[in-house]
Amino acid sequence: MADTDDTGEHGGNGSRRSEPGAGFLMGRPFGVPVYVSPSWFLVAALITWIFGNQLDTVLPGLGLVRYLVALFFAVALYASVLVHELAHAVAGLRFKLGVRRIQLQFVGGATQVEEAGTPGREFVLAFVGPLLSLLLAGAFYLGMNAVDPRTVPGVLLAGLMIANLIVAAFNLLPGLPLDGGRMLRAVVWALTGKAMTGTVAAAWVGRAIALAVLLGLPLLTETGYLRVGDGESGGMDTVMNALLAAILAAIMWTGAGNSLRMARLRENLPALRARGLTRRALPVESATPLSEALRRANEAGARALVVVDPHGEPTAIVRETAIASVPEHRRPWVAVSGLAQDLTDGMKVSADLAGQELLERLQASPATEYLVVEADGAVYGVLSTQDVEQAFVKAMARPHSG
Numbered sequence: 001m002a003d004t005d006d007t008g009e010h011g012g013n014g015s016r017r018s019e020p021g022a023g024f025l026m027g028r029p030f031g032v033p034v035y036v037s038p039s040w041f042l043v044a045a046l047i048t049w050i051f052g053n054q055l056d057t058v059l060p061g062l063g064l065v066r067y068l069v070a071l072f073f074a075v076a077l078y079a080s081v082l083v084h085e086l087a088h089a090v091a092g093l094r095f096k097l098g099v100r101r102i103q104l105q106f107v108g109g110a111t112q113v114e115e116a117g118t119p120g121r122e123f124v125l126a127f128v129g130p131l132l133s134l135l136l137a138g139a140f141y142l143g144m145n146a147v148d149p150r151t152v153p154g155v156l157l158a159g160l161m162i163a164n165l166i167v168a169a170f171n172l173l174p175g176l177p178l179d180g181g182r183m184l185r186a187v188v189w190a191l192t193g194k195a196m197t198g199t200v201a202a203a204w205v206g207r208a209i210a211l212a213v214l215l216g217l218p219l220l221t222e223t224g225y226l227r228v229g230d231g232e233s234g235g236m237d238t239v240m241n242a243l244l245a246a247i248l249a250a251i252m253w254t255g256a257g258n259s260l261r262m263a264r265l266r267e268n269l270p271a272l273r274a275r276g277l278t279r280r281a282l283p284v285e286s287a288t289p290l291s292e293a294l295r296r297a298n299e300a301g302a303r304a305l306v307v308v309d310p311h312g313e314p315t316a317i318v319r320e321t322a323i324a325s326v327p328e329h330r331r332p333w334v335a336v337s338g339l340a341q342d343l344t345d346g347m348k349v350s351a352d353l354a355g356q357e358l359l360e361r362l363q364a365s366p367a368t369e370y371l372v373v374e375a376d377g378a379v380y381g382v383l384s385t386q387d388v389e390q391a392f393v394k395a396m397a398r399p400h401s402g
Contacts (some may be wrong), residue, residue, distance in 0.1 A: 040078065076160055084130075206259075286340070
């Protein structure tokens with residue numbers, strides 16, 4: 001079970017409505033929405049089938065009831081994963097950080113917590129998850145010793161103890177996106193003073209671990225170290241473990257890459273400033289022919305057209321795509337008003353917006369162009385979403401400073 005916690009997304013303690021694509025909303029412990037991904041049901045069915053078949057060997061007298069026991073084990077296992085994730089969430093809340101959601105998914109869970117801000121907080125946020133898994137393993141061990149190991153409760157407690165030990169051990173591996181990777185990131189961050197340096201180090205260790213899992217898990221099965229039972233199903237064990245290794249390796253490799261991209265985004269996002277991306281705009285009256293408006297704009301060095309009323313107040317923005325669609329020979333006969341989009345409150349953007357605040361403002365009111373205004377309402381220019389997207393791509397491609 002991989003715990004791919006994501007501390008790169010900002011958010012509050014969860015909105016009232018369900019998030020599209022997050023899965024099924026199961027509840028809001030501590031005010032944090034908990035979602036179950038549809039992929040969980042596939043994994044639960046697989047665990048039920050595999051564990052049920054193993055129960056037939058350990059407790060042969062159960063018959064088909066063994067699959068109900070195995071289903072209970074699958075649910076209890078994911079309940080343990082939920083406790084692991086809640087540890088991250090509660091730690092984030094204690095640090096007064098925004099916790100957006102918890103999601104139980106294909107091979108574990110993910111908790112989306114606001115960026116920690118300091119290496120010390122980052123380390124604690126990461127460590128509490130494996131710590132809770134170890135404590136759960138200890139609790140299941142004590143319960144296992146209190147019952148007959150040849151009974152259903154004994155087998156379930158032993159299985160849950162082993163599963164939580166595996167969850168804790170796997171998540172302590174020092175590579176992103178695992179908790180151990182976040183702990184390594186925090187240590188490197190504290191030593192160098194640069195969060196990006198820690199992210200790069202932990203991400204590349206995570207990719208190395210992904211390759212080790214991809215190659216090592218099938219090799220261990222082939223050599224007999226991970227073979228279950230008397231060896232008659234060794235071929236099937238090899239295939240299943242190879243498939244599991246490929247899935248885990250892909251998730252880790254992708255998660256490490258995503259961590260790098262998110263870190264680079266956080267580092268370069270402040271460079272996206274509305275004032276610096278805004279095009280100079282020429283005010284024109286609605287009846288102005290397009291050819292005349294373009295001539296004036298060219299003379300003035302403007303790259304956008306804003307339609308104004310007789311009092312000089314902006315009423316619409318001439319769309320760049322609409323201008324491009326008019327053949328040059330027809331431009332003297334087309335008024336700019338026919339190519340303009342009426343201004344709404346959502347299309348007016350402050351020239352002082354930058355970074356995450358700017359992106360959130362544009363996402364709240366999607367449009368192709370926005371009127372950029374000063375604090376006193378004076379027109380500064382026009383902001384094109386195409387310019388923002390190009391600047392965003394350049395920022396993501398810019399070499400990091402760590």
